[in-house]
Structure formats: structure tokens, C-alpha cells
Amino acid sequence: MKVIPLPLYHEKREGKLVLADTGFSYSEELANTASIFRDYLRKEAGISLREEKFPKINFLLDFNLRPEEYRLEISEHSLNLSARSDRGALYGVHTLIQLLEYGDGKHYFPAIYIEDAPHFSYRGFMLDIVRHFFDKREIMHLIELASFHKLNYFHLHLTDDQGFRFESEKFPRLNEIGSRRRGTILKDGTEDGIPHGGYLTKEDLREIVAHAKKFHLEIIPEIDLPGHTNAILAAYPELLCEGVNKKVEVRTSWGISKDILCAGNEKTYALLEELLLEIIEIFPSRYIHLGGDEAPKANWKNCHRCQEKIVNENLADEEALQAHFTNHFGKFLEKHGKTVIVWNDGLHPDLDPKIIIEHWKPGTRKRTVKAANSGRKVIMSDFLHLYLDYPHWMTPLAKTYAFDPLKGVEKPENILGVEAPLWTEWVASRSKIDFQVFPRLAAAAEVAWTAPELKDYENFVSRLQKLYSLYEKMGVNYARNKEKKPSILKRLAGTRRWWKDEDSEFRKN
Ligand SMILES: [Zn+2]
Known part of the structure; x- marks a missing residue:
């Protein structure tokens, strides 16, 4: 886990989510961050995310979280990023950018569970x-x-x-x-x-x-x-x-x-x-x-x-x-x-x-x-x-x-x-x-x-x-x-x- 600043809580899991022609969906409130994420993957990794009904990557709205908090759950089948607001989701995306790996000709995210929020406002x-x-x-x-x-x-x-x-x-x-x-x-x-x-x-x-x-x-x-x-x-x-x-x-x-x-x-x-x-x-x-x-x-x-x-x-x-x-x-x-x-x-x-x-x-x-x-x-x-x-x-x-x-x-x-x-x-x-x-x-x-x-x-x-x-x-x-x-x-x-x-x-x- 090579993320800076260090998240509040993380748990490594088995496996990885390989990115190829990957499906993506997001809550409308998180559209700004979704576009930053999509642009980054296209520019840096040449990956195009396509919108679909049952996607692997989901950006979800969760009102139980605090304003700047995000939660990230990556398994070999899916990636769920949850936040209360676009701001929290953006911090999640900055973490994802640091988690993105490349090997055997493919980009992937390692499986992990993260709960994160800032100490100071x-x-x-x-x-x-x-x-x-x-x-x-x-x-x-x-x-x-x-x-x-x-x-x-x-x-x-x-x-x-x-x-x-x-x-x-x-x-x-x-x-x-x-x-x-x-x-x-x-x-x-x-x-x-x-x-x-x-x-x-x-x-x-x-x-x-x-x-x-x-x-x-x-x-x-x-x-x-x-x-x-x-x-x-x-x-x-x-x-x-x-x-x-x-x-x-x-x-x-x-x-x-x-x-x-x-x-x-x-x-x-x-x-x-x-x-x-x-x-x-x-x-x-x-x-x-x-x-x-x-x-x-x-x-x-x-x-x-x-x-x-x-x-x-x-x-x-x-x-x-x-x-x-x-x-x-x-x-x-x-x-x-x-x-x-x-x-x-x-x-x-x-x-x-x-x-x-x-x-x-x-x-x-x-x-x-x-x-x-x-x-x-x-x-x-x-x-x-x-x-x-x-x-x-x-x-x-x-x-x-x-x-x-x-x-x-x-x-x-x-x-x-x-x-x-x-x-x-x-x-x-x-x-x-x-x-x-x-x-x-x-x-x-x-x-x-x-x-x-x-x-x-x-x-x-x-x-x-x-x-x-x-x-x-x-x-x-x-x-x-x-x-x-x-x-x-x-x-x-x-x-x-x-x-x-x-x-x-x-x-x-
Ligand atoms: Zn004076």
C-alpha cells in the first residue's frame, strides 16, 4: 500500500482487478470526479471506460459518510468507491491513481479495502x-x-x-x-x-x-x-x-x-x-x-x-x-x-x-x-x-x-x-x-x-x-x-x- 497521505484504515485483500474495456457507472452527484477519473485513465493508461448497466467500477453516493470521507472496496470482480459528496470521491480517485499498477501488459488495481478521512479540516x-x-x-x-x-x-x-x-x-x-x-x-x-x-x-x-x-x-x-x-x-x-x-x-x-x-x-x-x-x-x-x-x-x-x-x-x-x-x-x-x-x-x-x-x-x-x-x-x-x-x-x-x-x-x-x-x-x-x-x-x-x-x-x-x-x-x-x-x-x-x-x-x- 503505497498511498500518500496514508489512509486512516486499510486492509489488503487477495487478487486484483484487471482493467481492459471496463464498464463504469456513477451517481450523477459524482459526475465531476467521474470525469477526472475517466480522463486520467484514458490519458495515462490508454483505458476507455464505458458506461453500462452492470459495470465493474461504481462510484456511489453514501450519506452515512462524512463530507470529506471516502470508502474504497476493490476485489477481482469490482471496484466500489463510496462518498457523500464529489469532494470525498475525488480524494478516493487520488488514492486510486496511486494504487494503479502495471504488469504483464495490463493495468490493474490490487484488491484492497480502505476507509479514509482527513484528520484536519x-x-x-x-x-x-x-x-x-x-x-x-x-x-x-x-x-x-x-x-x-x-x-x-x-x-x-x-x-x-x-x-x-x-x-x-x-x-x-x-x-x-x-x-x-x-x-x-x-x-x-x-x-x-x-x-x-x-x-x-x-x-x-x-x-x-x-x-x-x-x-x-x-x-x-x-x-x-x-x-x-x-x-x-x-x-x-x-x-x-x-x-x-x-x-x-x-x-x-x-x-x-x-x-x-x-x-x-x-x-x-x-x-x-x-x-x-x-x-x-x-x-x-x-x-x-x-x-x-x-x-x-x-x-x-x-x-x-x-x-x-x-x-x-x-x-x-x-x-x-x-x-x-x-x-x-x-x-x-x-x-x-x-x-x-x-x-x-x-x-x-x-x-x-x-x-x-x-x-x-x-x-x-x-x-x-x-x-x-x-x-x-x-x-x-x-x-x-x-x-x-x-x-x-x-x-x-x-x-x-x-x-x-x-x-x-x-x-x-x-x-x-x-x-x-x-x-x-x-x-x-x-x-x-x-x-x-x-x-x-x-x-x-x-x-x-x-x-x-x-x-x-x-x-x-x-x-x-x-x-x-x-x-x-x-x-x-x-x-x-x-x-x-x-x-x-x-x-x-x-x-x-x-x-x-x-x-x-x-x-x-
Ligand atoms: Zn499615519
């Missing part, structure tokens, strides 16, 4: 399309791969200091000015002088959202506020704090900018509300991510308007002003049926308890766990385990796999799940994305899907070969030979090499 991947822009085609391919790993959320980081990647009809300067930068910094500190830009049009985004829906993923858009906003400030400098007398440009380098949106200016609130209306018109997701990370407060401290807001709203300080700012948009979006997520930098005693935090920051785990134990909903994206942009030396496969989202948590129901982000400062191509993401995403998927008591690293590694052969078929440039746990010295040396030259590891692949 939130299983996410994040892609930063700002630091380097990736277009619709690349995003749609990653959506399919995320779905294949049984993830259900695709977080799209759309805005940052280095670019604004969402088409705004109301604020065209966000694209005319905010979507391009004059160059990109290199590891030696110089700039390449090559203009970099791009954004997703609303038409692109509608297509992306529809594609994600077919694969049962929700796209969560992120508009990072109030920090990481130099692209917005370059387009609309009137949103800068009072006393900042300089021209802000779309940044060409990484890191943290001290120029952030003024939280005392009513124009900031007005523009962002209009922009968020454009966002929610495109994205049906129940969640909207508002960033909230790395927002230095020096400008707010020296700004008459920000200080006035602090007094008028009876706030303790600038940190409380950020909580007030986030709460404002949280309430605004709540009226439209949305729930806000922010990075855990935004965690503050004043923060609306309905706002979800995404934990990432090293050294803050205790605070996050305390918040979860007091009732706050949390998504775990632990930097040291789940940030896929860091080198495999620093974050080996085994380390990602070992991540325990529930460590120290007294109220596990408040940990919604796990998300693995890919920031793209040093990731400029599709093949580099693949190299950073796979197979670590498979490890993250098992953390999110598989019951914690069933997790076992050696066993996981023993199941990887089958996954690798599927990656190859799908044209995924996964990182090879990363299964061994490297010693701490090797990890340090490899990480140091990467800091000097991010491609040193990639080129060896």
Missing part, C-alpha cells in the same frame, strides 16, 4: 506570486498538484512591497504603477536591472477559481495590510503617514519596509473597502487573508493622524491601532459573510476573537498555543518546519514530516489545520518551485491528513517511490534523494552555502 498550500510573478497556467498546474495531495485550500499571496498582482478596475494605478518594479535584487546585493511585473486579470482569476472548484480547493486571496504595501503606496502616495516626505517605489529588494499604510487616514479605509469589494466579487472563499505581518510602527508614531486615531478610539498604543485596523476590515468583511485570517504577528489582546491567526513566527509558539487554548482558531504554518522556500538542508523532509501541530494544545478543535507556504524571493521558475515544494508538500500533506498516531517517517519514505514515479509522469521536477536525515553539521554547512548562492542546491538536483 484545513490543509493548505500558499504561493507568493509577488516576489516573482507566476501566471494562470502555472497556478492551475499547482492547484491540481495540491489537490492530488488531498489539500483543500490554496492561499494566493497577491500583494506585497514588490508588486500588486490583482487587477483592480476601481484603482487602475495599482496595476499601472504597482504591478511592476524596475529590477530585482541579487544575492550579492546588486540589482539585475531587468524590469519585473505582471498581474492576474479578473478573467484569469475567474478561470483559476473555477479550476480550483473542480479540484475542490478554495482559493484564499491575501491582501497584505498594513505593512508590505509599498506597491500600493507607490501608486497612491497620499496613503502614507504625515511627515513621510519621500517617494515610495515598488521595492526591488526583499525584507521589511518601514513605510506602511497610514491607519489614521480615512482615505486608507475607503480605498481598502472598495478594493475588498472587488476581491470578494472574484473569490467565493469564506476566508480572506489580510496579512498583518511585519508592520514597523515608526511612521505611525510620528504621524499626527495616526496619533489622533489612537486618542479618539481610546487605544493603548500603535500595536492596538493595528488590531483596531484589522478589526475594522474584519467587521466589514463579516457583513459579506467572510472570515479574516492574519499572520500571527497580528495577534493582540484587542484582536476580534473571530479572526483566525496563521502561526509562522519562530519563537512565538507558546503565545499561539495560549491563544488556541483560550479559544482562538489557528492555522499552523510553522516557519522551521513548513516554509518550503528554505533549502532542503535547513528544512529536511524528515523535519517537515515530524511537525506536530497539536504539541502543547489543550483544545485541539481550535487548530484548524496546517499550511505550507512558498515565498518566492529566490524562486523564479516553475522547475524551482517544484524543487522547493516536492516532496516536502507530501510530508506536509501527511501531517495534515493522516491521524497523528499513524505517522511513521520510515514508513512514509517506503511509500515515496510510487509518488516519485507519478511526479515524473506529471513533469514535476521534485527534489531527489532528500529522504535521509542529515547531521546538524551538514545542515548548517548546506544552509550557509544556500544563503550565498540560492541555486547551489538546485543545480545539483
Whole structure:
């Protein structure tokens, strides 16, 4: 049984179901998944399933199962996949794709019985399309791969200091000015002088959202506020704090900018509300991510308007002003049926308890766990385990796999799940994305899907070969030979090499 993530329960049986000119029937509610399954078999194995009355393969609706659950029963005579919804059936099909074997000139499924359902309800991947822009085609391919790993959320980081990647009809300067930068910094500190830009049009985004829906993923858009906003400030400098007398440009380098949106200016609130209306018109997701990370407060401290807001709203300080700012948009979006997520930098005693935090920051785990134990909903994206942009030396496969989202948590129901982000400062191509993401995403998927008591690293590694052969078929440039746990010295040396030259590891692949 070489399935990743490992199913909840399985039982090997005798025999196999040989596929040839095989009959197929499915419940109408599962038609979407049935077509994905049929297309896969036709393309990958040259097998055409024909619809018939007494078929060997059946996709059945079963209301006794939970929403994401599926049950699979394969004997030498038949294959029955049962699910309550198309979503559950799709997870069953992703398992079937991994079970499919070839031998003696024939494709077959080994006889098996599987009952499977995810451990966490939130299983996410994040892609930063700002630091380097990736277009619709690349995003749609990653959506399919995320779905294949049984993830259900695709977080799209759309805005940052280095670019604004969402088409705004109301604020065209966000694209005319905010979507391009004059160059990109290199590891030696110089700039390449090559203009970099791009954004997703609303038409692109509608297509992306529809594609994600077919694969049962929700796209969560992120508009990072109030920090990481130099692209917005370059387009609309009137949103800068009072006393900042300089021209802000779309940044060409990484890191943290001290120029952030003024939280005392009513124009900031007005523009962002209009922009968020454009966002929610495109994205049906129940969640909207508002960033909230790395927002230095020096400008707010020296700004008459920000200080006035602090007094008028009876706030303790600038940190409380950020909580007030986030709460404002949280309430605004709540009226439209949305729930806000922010990075855990935004965690503050004043923060609306309905706002979800995404934990990432090293050294803050205790605070996050305390918040979860007091009732706050949390998504775990632990930097040291789940940030896929860091080198495999620093974050080996085994380390990602070992991540325990529930460590120290007294109220596990408040940990919604796990998300693995890919920031793209040093990731400029599709093949580099693949190299950073796979197979670590498979490890993250098992953390999110598989019951914690069933997790076992050696066993996981023993199941990887089958996954690798599927990656190859799908044209995924996964990182090879990363299964061994490297010693701490090797990890340090490899990480140091990467800091000097991010491609040193990639080129060896
Ligand atoms: Zn201000």
C-alpha cells in the first residue's frame, strides 16, 4: 500500500482487478470526479471506460459518510468507491491513481479495502506570486498538484512591497504603477536591472477559481495590510503617514519596509473597502487573508493622524491601532459573510476573537498555543518546519514530516489545520518551485491528513517511490534523494552555502 497521505484504515485483500474495456457507472452527484477519473485513465493508461448497466467500477453516493470521507472496496470482480459528496470521491480517485499498477501488459488495481478521512479540516498550500510573478497556467498546474495531495485550500499571496498582482478596475494605478518594479535584487546585493511585473486579470482569476472548484480547493486571496504595501503606496502616495516626505517605489529588494499604510487616514479605509469589494466579487472563499505581518510602527508614531486615531478610539498604543485596523476590515468583511485570517504577528489582546491567526513566527509558539487554548482558531504554518522556500538542508523532509501541530494544545478543535507556504524571493521558475515544494508538500500533506498516531517517517519514505514515479509522469521536477536525515553539521554547512548562492542546491538536483 503505497498511498500518500496514508489512509486512516486499510486492509489488503487477495487478487486484483484487471482493467481492459471496463464498464463504469456513477451517481450523477459524482459526475465531476467521474470525469477526472475517466480522463486520467484514458490519458495515462490508454483505458476507455464505458458506461453500462452492470459495470465493474461504481462510484456511489453514501450519506452515512462524512463530507470529506471516502470508502474504497476493490476485489477481482469490482471496484466500489463510496462518498457523500464529489469532494470525498475525488480524494478516493487520488488514492486510486496511486494504487494503479502495471504488469504483464495490463493495468490493474490490487484488491484492497480502505476507509479514509482527513484528520484536519484545513490543509493548505500558499504561493507568493509577488516576489516573482507566476501566471494562470502555472497556478492551475499547482492547484491540481495540491489537490492530488488531498489539500483543500490554496492561499494566493497577491500583494506585497514588490508588486500588486490583482487587477483592480476601481484603482487602475495599482496595476499601472504597482504591478511592476524596475529590477530585482541579487544575492550579492546588486540589482539585475531587468524590469519585473505582471498581474492576474479578473478573467484569469475567474478561470483559476473555477479550476480550483473542480479540484475542490478554495482559493484564499491575501491582501497584505498594513505593512508590505509599498506597491500600493507607490501608486497612491497620499496613503502614507504625515511627515513621510519621500517617494515610495515598488521595492526591488526583499525584507521589511518601514513605510506602511497610514491607519489614521480615512482615505486608507475607503480605498481598502472598495478594493475588498472587488476581491470578494472574484473569490467565493469564506476566508480572506489580510496579512498583518511585519508592520514597523515608526511612521505611525510620528504621524499626527495616526496619533489622533489612537486618542479618539481610546487605544493603548500603535500595536492596538493595528488590531483596531484589522478589526475594522474584519467587521466589514463579516457583513459579506467572510472570515479574516492574519499572520500571527497580528495577534493582540484587542484582536476580534473571530479572526483566525496563521502561526509562522519562530519563537512565538507558546503565545499561539495560549491563544488556541483560550479559544482562538489557528492555522499552523510553522516557519522551521513548513516554509518550503528554505533549502532542503535547513528544512529536511524528515523535519517537515515530524511537525506536530497539536504539541502543547489543550483544545485541539481550535487548530484548524496546517499550511505550507512558498515565498518566492529566490524562486523564479516553475522547475524551482517544484524543487522547493516536492516532496516536502507530501510530508506536509501527511501531517495534515493522516491521524497523528499513524505517522511513521520510515514508513512514509517506503511509500515515496510510487509518488516519485507519478511526479515524473506529471513533469514535476521534485527534489531527489532528500529522504535521509542529515547531521546538524551538514545542515548548517548546506544552509550557509544556500544563503550565498540560492541555486547551489538546485543545480545539483
Ligand atoms: Zn499615519
